[in-house]
Amino acid sequence: MFRRRLAGVLAAGVATAALLTGCGGDDATADGPVTLKVLTWEPGGTEYWKQVKTTFEAGHPDIKLEMQSVPFDKYPEVQGPYITSQSGPDVMANNAGLELFDRRNAYVPLGAKAAEINKDLVTYSGACEGFDTSKPCYGVPFSYQGNVLYYNKAVLTAAGLDPEKPPATWDEFGAACEAVKKSGKTCLALGLSGTFPAYWDFPEIARNYLTEEDVRALLAGKLSWKDPKLVAVLEKLAEITTKGWTNKNAPSITMLPDGADIFQRGDAAFAGTIISDAVNWEAFGKALGDDKLGVTRWPAIDPAAPLAQKFSGIEGAVYGVTQWSKKKEAGLEFITWLAGKENGELWVKHAKGQPLNKNVDKALLPSSPAFLKIQEFVAAPTLHAGVMLSGPEADALARGWQQVTLGQLTVDKWADQMQQALERSPTKKQTK
Amino acid sequence: MTISTAPVAEPAAADAPTAPARPPRRPAHAREWWLGAALVLPALVLALLFKVVPLVRGVITSFESSSGFGGSEFAGADNYTRMFDDPMVLTSFRNALLVVATLPVWIVVPLVLALLIHQRAPGWKFFRAVYFVPYTIAPIVVGIMFRQILSPDGPVNALLRGVGLEPLAIEWLNGRNSALFSLVAVALWSFFGLGVMTYLAGLATIPEETLEAAYLDGAGFFRRLWSVVVPMLRPTVAYWSVLCASGVLIWLFPLIYALTQGGPGDATMLPEYLVFLTTFQFLDRGYGSAIGIALFVFVALLSIFSVRHMFTEGTRKPR
Amino acid sequence: MNARHSARIGRYLLTFALVVVAVAAVYPLLFTVVSSLKTQSGFANDPLGLPAGITLDNYLEAFRRMDMPRLLLNSLITTLGGLVLSVLAALLVAYAVTKLRFRGGKVVFLLIIVTLTIPSQAIIYPLYQTVLDLGMSGEYQGLILAYAAFGLPLGTYQLAGYFQQVPDELIEAARVDGAGHLTILFRLLAPIATPALAALAIFNFVWMWNDLLLPLVIMGGSDSKTLMVGVSLLSGQYDVSVPLVSAGLIVALLPVLVIYLVFQRQLVAGALAGSGK
Structure with missing residues (x-):
């Protein structure tokens, strides 16, 4: 008796649900312009994305852009369900490297068009499988990204160091840090929370021990974390904090914004951050003064190592058309435009980032000395080891480093945890 | 159109009872049943669609292995057995137990403050108003605010140094225990006002004379408090305990998000944050769901008494 | 002395x-x-x-970066929608369970309060999938219904406890006078329960306005995103300084604070009377 009543109630509930669903959809795809939904975390800032929308729509009256802006650190929560349910935006972005490869089945491969669309870009291999442009490519990058060491000339001078000759080797860096410490400032501003250690610090040490082949093996999950080369990388990372070169609260803060803030307010000599998007020469120059800001490579541990003098460069966010989009043509038109000169110039003007498009008007490029210095570094690019790490590995790297710093873990145990994390990575464990 | 769910039930219900108030008994009974069914329908649909269905889907996913965003396949209890070998999972539940162990503080601190306010000290209305302010601030905002406040050179440490308690001015978020403790303290800061208000509401139902007798007499104040006031407040204490027991882990989530991300190491890792990390950062939906279900069981066990209490409260006829 | x-x-x-x-x-x-x-x-x-x-x-910059009127409107619509719907649904259930001869009522009541133990974090992924399946992702009604569902258990519990205290004779008397069930509920019981309703309203208003997880996953980054999502978008941006984030935070918490301060007296009175006796 009761059960029948319950069934009735349930049926009514389902009916109500169906009713609600019926009301829910409002796909008013009339004859007007096509509306493209674009999922983005607004790399380059709100102003730049406003410009993208107005400029693109002005040139393409048949396409409207509807931006879905999600905070950078909350992006996976919004994007994940879209991908598993195969629905949502027409164009979306992921960082070049493993992040993109892990999600490649969400994007339409560009096929033969990739070379044509990206023809004016300095590089676009980060949008392609295994960093190989002859393999399928899934989207369009337009910014260039990588790590450098910024320094505050005033702090170096106060510590009795030559601001025009920043430390170039590991030993020199150690000596400089001792001097800076004596002068009462922090040597290296650092935050060990989140994925920043994996993306911003790890590759700069790894360049001293790995070859490009090793980096590809890292991507494929074929390089063990117990390999002496990787253990050596971890040991050097540990040295940075255990030797007291950094701010004490490094284990509990994130590099962004808190770590970078230490440098930005003039309390630290060095900060290892990036060249585009933010906390770059532009932001630091504004805070400290362009004349006070210096930029250099991370110090070389083994200057003779094959990649020691190279730049770990990586394409920034890659925008691709989604598999489930019903407006693939318009989506393609939009990402093609993103790769073009017009957007490259918007990127330089409003986001103050490193452009990938070769044809950007040179007159628009900034005259900041730090920016000009960076142009020398990026001329000799190599693979970026950080973006080869999977989610579990990036997480384990940060947590392990925190614990090593606080004396709760040995480097060997850290390496063990890294290996376990690798074996837990959804895409990497398959390729093994 | 959404709002229509509730009103949909109304018109049908509205004319049903008005017409036949004079009873042929049996049909009235049946009609009342149908009316009842119509009235509970909106709530039932809501609870099913947005709570039960997702939970069931979560259970199903927890028995699947999914690699990244590819397809998924049945994996039996693999995800569950895996949890027992995963130190991160074990630590997260250990931490959850530690947090639960602070529940007495959650229950007592607001009670004491409510009693103090109830003494009608000068300006008591002002205090009552001010204590509620932290609760109105969004947890994510609280987290970002306290990032500055707990920083090594932030106001908390400046105060400690100022009053000569230099050794206590520690790196709050760096230590294994101090980090978790700090998070709980921040959460308590943001929720104690709700507790105070709840208790004041309860106190308002106790006859003045009883309270005055208990208060005036300086000696044995606490004994009377314990033996006279607290028993009379039992329903309120119970209600507040329900809220805390089912909520404390959830309340900590945005704070972990904004303050520690589970670190340093795994010192502030809690199951709900691990679910998030595993599902969204590690792309392991099956395993993430399994941890989520384990969390559900944990919370359910924790609040089984509360729910029983709520059920009897809601269905018992007054004596 | x-x-x-x-x-x-x-x-x-x-x-x-x-x-x-x-x-x-x-x-x-x-x-x-x-x-x-x-x-x-x-x-x-x-x-x-x-x-x-x-x-x-900092305030000017925060306003420049956020589409404040729209964000405020979105927050207002979803919060009020969720609030009204959850309280209304709770009222109906509480009445059916406590004042009607309604077999199975206890089971329904139990089912609804048991959902209190389902933490949103534990089911956030399947919840989002369900909302997507219903076609309500990025739509006001998706968030409103989810809010209503999450506010339901406590509301139902509070109101049921309250109604339980109202003597059945009072209802009987009203019935004899020819009052229908809805008249009894909205004209008789609801006024009696006003304090409880006020307490419930402030509680729901605060958490719905302040919630981040549900609007984030249900609204995505669409134009219907709430103020809280807008603020976290601001603080999630790379180039933001502490003073600017602080300004954003103040803007975000001001509405709740103002509402609280304006209605403080009524709310306190409501809450004080609301625990029912």
Whole structure:
């Protein structure tokens, strides 16, 4: 008796649900312009994305852009369900490297068009499988990204160091840090929370021990974390904090914004951050003064190592058309435009980032000395080891480093945890 | 159109009872049943669609292995057995137990403050108003605010140094225990006002004379408090305990998000944050769901008494 | 004499304790307000002290970066929608369960309050999938219904407890006078339960307005996103300074604070009476 009543109630509930669903959809795809939904975390800032929308729509009256802006650190929560349910935006972005490869089945491969669309870009291999442009490519990058060491000339001078000759080797860096410490400032501003250690610090040490082949093996999950080369990388990372070169609260803060803030307010000599998007020469120059800001490579541990003098460069966010989009043509038109000169110039003007498009008007490029210095570094690019790490590995790297710093873990145990994390990575464990 | 769910039930219900108030008994009974069914329908649909269905889907996913965003396949209890070998999972539940162990503080601190306010000290209305302010601030905002406040050179440490308690001015978020403790303290800061208000509401139902007798007499104040006031407040204490027991882990989530991300190491890792990390950062939906279900069981066990209490409260006829 | 003396000291101690807690309660807020009035370099030079000069630039910048009127509207629609719907649904259930001869009512009641133990974090992924399947992702109604569902258990519990205290004879008398069920519910019971409703309203308003997880996953980054998502978008951006984030935070918490302060008396009265006797 009761059960029948319950069934009735349930049926009514389902009916109500169906009713609600019926009301829910409002796909008013009339004859007007096509509306493209674009999922983005607004790399380059709100102003730049406003410009993208107005400029693109002005040139393409048949396409409207509807931006879905999600905070950078909350992006996976919004994007994940879209991908598993195969629905949502027409164009979306992921960082070049493993992040993109892990999600490649969400994007339409560009096929033969990739070379044509990206023809004016300095590089676009980060949008392609295994960093190989002859393999399928899934989207369009337009910014260039990588790590450098910024320094505050005033702090170096106060510590009795030559601001025009920043430390170039590991030993020199150690000596400089001792001097800076004596002068009462922090040597290296650092935050060990989140994925920043994996993306911003790890590759700069790894360049001293790995070859490009090793980096590809890292991507494929074929390089063990117990390999002496990787253990050596971890040991050097540990040295940075255990030797007291950094701010004490490094284990509990994130590099962004808190770590970078230490440098930005003039309390630290060095900060290892990036060249585009933010906390770059532009932001630091504004805070400290362009004349006070210096930029250099991370110090070389083994200057003779094959990649020691190279730049770990990586394409920034890659925008691709989604598999489930019903407006693939318009989506393609939009990402093609993103790769073009017009957007490259918007990127330089409003986001103050490193452009990938070769044809950007040179007159628009900034005259900041730090920016000009960076142009020398990026001329000799190599693979970026950080973006080869999977989610579990990036997480384990940060947590392990925190614990090593606080004396709760040995480097060997850290390496063990890294290996376990690798074996837990959804895409990497398959390729093994 | 959404709002229509509730009103949909109304018109049908509205004319049903008005017409036949004079009873042929049996049909009235049946009609009342149908009316009842119509009235509970909106709530039932809501609870099913947005709570039960997702939970069931979560259970199903927890028995699947999914690699990244590819397809998924049945994996039996693999995800569950895996949890027992995963130190991160074990630590997260250990931490959850530690947090639960602070529940007495959650229950007592607001009670004491409510009693103090109830003494009608000068300006008591002002205090009552001010204590509620932290609760109105969004947890994510609280987290970002306290990032500055707990920083090594932030106001908390400046105060400690100022009053000569230099050794206590520690790196709050760096230590294994101090980090978790700090998070709980921040959460308590943001929720104690709700507790105070709840208790004041309860106190308002106790006859003045009883309270005055208990208060005036300086000696044995606490004994009377314990033996006279607290028993009379039992329903309120119970209600507040329900809220805390089912909520404390959830309340900590945005704070972990904004303050520690589970670190340093795994010192502030809690199951709900691990679910998030595993599902969204590690792309392991099956395993993430399994941890989520384990969390559900944990919370359910924790609040089984509360729910029983709520059920009897809601269905018992007054004596 | 002596007793009086010690009573006086007790009074002082009492007031002192209350003041300490009050300072602790509002200091973080004041700290944030002060920070929001500093320039970036002003904050860098002296993060703790009072600002040398007051600047409103951070607020202007926060407003420039966020589409404030739209965000406010979105928050208002979803919060009020969720609030009204969950309280309404709870009222109906509470009435059916406590005042009708409704077999199975207890089961329904139990089912609804048991859902209190399902934490949103544990089911957030399948919840989002369900919302997507219903075609309500990025739509107001998706978030409104989810809010209503999550506010339901406590509301149902509170109102049922309240109605339970109302003598059945009162209902019978009204029935005899020819009142229908809905008349009884909305004209008789609801007014009696006004205090409980007020307490419920403030509780729901605060958490719905402040919630981040549900609007984030249900609204995505669409134009219908709530103020709280907008603020976290601001603080999630790379180039943001502490003073600017502080300004954003103040803007986000101001509406709730203002509503609270304006209705403080009614709310307190509501809450005080609302625990039911």
